[in-house]
Amino acid sequence: MEKNIALVLVLAPFFGFLFNVFFGKKAGKTLVGLVGTASVLVSFLSTLFFFSALNANPSQPVVVDLFQWISLEKFNVNFSFLLDQLSVLWLLFVTGIGTLIHLYSISYMHDDENMNKFFAYLNLFVFFMIMLVMGSNLVILFIGWEGVGLCSYLLIGFWYKNQDYNDAAKKAFIMNRIGDLGLLVGLFIVAYVFGSLDYKVISEGAYNTQLVSNNSGLIALAALCLFIGATGKSAQIPLYTWLPDAMAGPTPVSALIHAATMVTAGIFMVTRMHFLFDLAPQILDLIAIVGAATAVLAASIGLVQNDIKKVLAYSTVSQLGLMFLALGLGAYEIAVFHVITHAFFKACLFLGSGSVIHALHGEQDMRNMGGLRKVMPITFWTMMISTLAISGIFPLSGFWSKDEILLTAFHSNIPLWIVGSIASIMTAFYMFRLMYLTFFGEFRGTEEQKHHLHESPALITFPLIVLAILAAVGGLISLPGNSWLNHYLAPLFRKAHEAHHLDATAYALMAVATVGALIGIGIAYSKYIKKQEVPVQDAEMKGFASVLYHKYYVDEAYDVVVVTPLKKLSHFFRNYFEVAFSETVFAFGKIANAIGTQGKVLQNGSVGFYLLAFVIGMASILVYLFLV
Amino acid sequence: MENILQAIGIENYIFLSVMLFCIGAFGVLYRRNAIIMFMSIEIMLNAVNLLLVAFSTLHQDAEGQVFVFFSMAVAAAEVAVGLAILVSIFRNTGSIDIDNLKNLKG
Numbered sequence: 001m002e003k004n005i006a007l008v009l010v011l012a013p014f015f016g017f018l019f020n021v022f023f024g025k026k027a028g029k030t031l032v033g034l035v036g037t038a039s040v041l042v043s044f045l046s047t048l049f050f051f052s053a054l055n056a057n058p059s060q061p062v063v064v065d066l067f068q069w070i071s072l073e074k075f076n077v078n079f080s081f082l083l084d085q086l087s088v089l090w091l092l093f094v095t096g097i098g099t100l101i102h103l104y105s106i107s108y109m110h111d112d113e114n115m116n117k118f119f120a121y122l123n124l125f126v127f128f129m130i131m132l133v134m135g136s137n138l139v140i141l142f143i144g145w146e147g148v149g150l151c152s153y154l155l156i157g158f159w160y161k162n163q164d165y166n167d168a169a170k171k172a173f174i175m176n177r178i179g180d181l182g183l184l185v186g187l188f189i190v191a192y193v194f195g196s197l198d199y200k201v202i203s204e205g206a207y208n209t210q211l212v213s214n215n216s217g218l219i220a221l222a223a224l225c226l227f228i229g230a231t232g233k234s235a236q237i238p239l240y241t242w243l244p245d246a247m248a249g250p251t252p253v254s255a256l257i258h259a260a261t262m263v264t265a266g267i268f269m270v271t272r273m274h275f276l277f278d279l280a281p282q283i284l285d286l287i288a289i290v291g292a293a294t295a296v297l298a299a300s301i302g303l304v305q306n307d308i309k310k311v312l313a314y315s316t317v318s319q320l321g322l323m324f325l326a327l328g329l330g331a332y333e334i335a336v337f338h339v340i341t342h343a344f345f346k347a348c349l350f351l352g353s354g355s356v357i358h359a360l361h362g363e364q365d366m367r368n369m370g371g372l373r374k375v376m377p378i379t380f381w382t383m384m385i386s387t388l389a390i391s392g393i394f395p396l397s398g399f400w401s402k403d404e405i406l407l408t409a410f411h412s413n414i415p416l417w418i419v420g421s422i423a424s425i426m427t428a429f430y431m432f433r434l435m436y437l438t439f440f441g442e443f444r445g446t447e448e449q450k451h452h453l454h455e456s457p458a459l460i461t462f463p464l465i466v467l468a469i470l471a472a473v474g475g476l477i478s479l480p481g482n483s484w485l486n487h488y489l490a491p492l493f494r495k496a497h498e499a500h501h502l503d504a505t506a507y508a509l510m511a512v513a514t515v516g517a518l519i520g521i522g523i524a525y526s527k528y529i530k531k532q533e534v535p536v537q538d539a540e541m542k543g544f545a546s547v548l549y550h551k552y553y554v555d556e557a558y559d560v561v562v563v564t565p566l567k568k569l570s571h572f573f574r575n576y577f578e579v580a581f582s583e584t585v586f587a588f589g590k591i592a593n594a595i596g597t598q599g600k601v602l603q604n605g606s607v608g609f610y611l612l613a614f615v616i617g618m619a620s621i622l623v624y625l626f627l628v
Numbered sequence: 629m630e631n632i633l634q635a636i637g638i639e640n641y642i643f644l645s646v647m648l649f650c651i652g653a654f655g656v657l658y659r660r661n662a663i664i665m666f667m668s669i670e671i672m673l674n675a676v677n678l679l680l681v682a683f684s685t686l687h688q689d690a691e692g693q694v695f696v697f698f699s700m701a702v703a704a705a706e707v708a709v710g711l712a713i714l715v716s717i718f719r720n721t722g723s724i725d726i727d728n729l730k731n732l733k734g
Binding site for chain 2: 607611
């Protein structure tokens with residue numbers, strides 16, 4: 001029973017993928033959208049079943065053993081799924097938000113000639129994401145990990161006729177591959193140290209003090225390698241540059257893959273392997289520092305971007321940084337909390353921006369927007385709620401999760417708290433900058449665009465409304481003092497993480513965070529509402545703003561440090577080694593050719609000659625055998 | 629032991645065989661008519677057969693004779709195939725002069 005439902009949960013999106021690949025063109029757009037959405041909805045409903053089963057019996061996670069996959073003498077990998085608190089929670093929002101975004105895509109992608117391909121990729125992505133989350137060992141996680149990377153690549157380059165988009169897709173794929181190598185090496189080390197890749201076995205090994213003290217160096221190395229894998233997938237320094245470029249994909253993709261689900265895979269993996277990271281406090285410190293640095297770096301770049309999706313992309317990187325900050329401080333459930341609230345409000349923001357782009361027929365530059373508040377009220381209000389949530393305004397979801405992270409940081413490391421708070425203030429500023437430039441003031445686009453402005457159809461606004469509600473009330477799952485989430489995740493962690501008590505410090509920090517957010521909003525208000533400023537054209541930018549606008553020239557730096565030397569090296573190999581090797585190989589060919597030219601004289605076609613040669617040969621053999 | 633080898637010595641058989649073999653070999657080398665060459669090859673083959681039978685009797689071992697039966701059977705098949713090839717050559721070139729077949733010149 002449970003096994004069958006688990007199989008339905010995994011295979012429904014895969015079925016949707018197969019259907020859309022093989023019959024999508026014939027089936028017509030309505031059926032494609034319907035099957036694509038329904039398959040994810042089926043997964044969501046199956047997840048609900050497991051969720052209720054798990055709530056009834058928290059200490060009994062469901063394990064579904066399918067078959068033994070790799071069987072060696074001392075090393076086994078089972079193809080099995082584990083449905084415990086963490087994976088069910090992840091599945092809930094992956095399939096739940098996935099369903100909403102599929103629904104949204106039916107309308108958003110309706111005019112695209114390759115709609116069936118789009119839904120096929122999206123279904124395939126959900127399938128791999130479920131594999132990633134549900135696997136009971138790191139190998140299955142790795143399958144999903146690579147699979148979602150592939151789907152991300154396919155969807156970023158979905159409009160493959162634009163070469164820039166193809167380049168962005170390749171960049172995402174290559175950056176992810178660098179991280180994946182780290183993950184793979186981490187897997188090997190874990191397998192070497194613990195003799196298994198099964199979460200249960202590893203966690204038991206991690207509490208075996210003998211084993212741990214003998215291998216502490218290797219365990220730290222494994223944690224580092226796994227973290228490198230996470231930096232690739234979850235866009236942290238130094239591998240974050242692919243995520244803003246990934247906005248080349250259609251907007252639903254940005255919402256689903258590059259904001260709500262796939263990029264949180266790194267956080268999922270770290271939380272999953274928390275017992276390993278707990279053994280390597282120095283790596284946890286590194287994670288916290290990288291997270292905080294990413295949060296503030298990406299937020300500062302987001303301050304001056306003019307592409308509506310780029311702002312949201314940098315915002316995503318920044319929020320992921322905050323989650324890693326929480327992970328690095330050992331507050332895994334808080335990171336999970338922020339993952340969930342972030343999934344709500346960021347998906348809503350992306351879908352809202354998609355609605356805006358849709359209304360403006362592909363315009364993404366905020367300098368050409370403005371005044372959309374009256375034309376698109378639903379989009380405006382849903383985005384406004386999400387913006388307030390991400391800025392950390394009481395009592396919306398982002399306030400609670402961000403506040404928990406900052407509170408944790410404050411208790412363990414003041415500098416990290418300061419960095420995190422600065423990132424939060426910046427977040428409030430650039431999000432309201434986005435809102436003011438897009439929805440307030442006068443419309444700055446062309447007359448023709450103004451003529452066509454419209455609110456999006458119900459299929460687009462419905463997911464927005466649902467997500468906005470979730471973004472508003474999502475914080476309820478983990479209120480300080482009485483946290484349902486902490487209680488729910490408790491069986492996962494051996495040492496219980498107590499929710500922060502509501503003491504004076506907590507209230508003071510909440511006040512500080514709120515004031516910080518209000519300051520950010522205030523600056524944005526005075527710049528873009530009072531003074532009616534519009535960001536200057538690219539060429540007129542100067543000073544630090546220009547540096548920010550060009551993303552600290554990180555791409556250029558990578559180009560100089562990595563890409564150019566690599567190209568030089570390959571040119572060197574092509575011009576010298578390649579020539580040397582191929583000349584050597586050609587020389588053998590030439591020798592054979594020369595021998596052949598001489599030898600073909602013997603092949604003169606006269607049968608008499610052949611016979612003579614044959615007889616002489618035989619005679620000489622006889623002479624040799626008997627007379628010599 | 630009562631057999632023909634006592635009347636005629638083994639040397640004579642060897643001598644005859646070698647002569648037949650050489651006649652055959654030279655026939656193959658000198659003649660250009662494919663049928664004659666074919667006959668010469670058969671002479672060489674039978675020279676060997678004769679020698680095998682002679683030694684078989686000398687050593688009182690039937691194996692040689694069995695072998696000769698095999699080789700005769702195979703020779704019969706070979707003749708059938710060879711003659712078929714010759715017929716086909718004749719149809720194609722209008723002669724059975726072996727020197728006309730130079731199409732495989734390298």
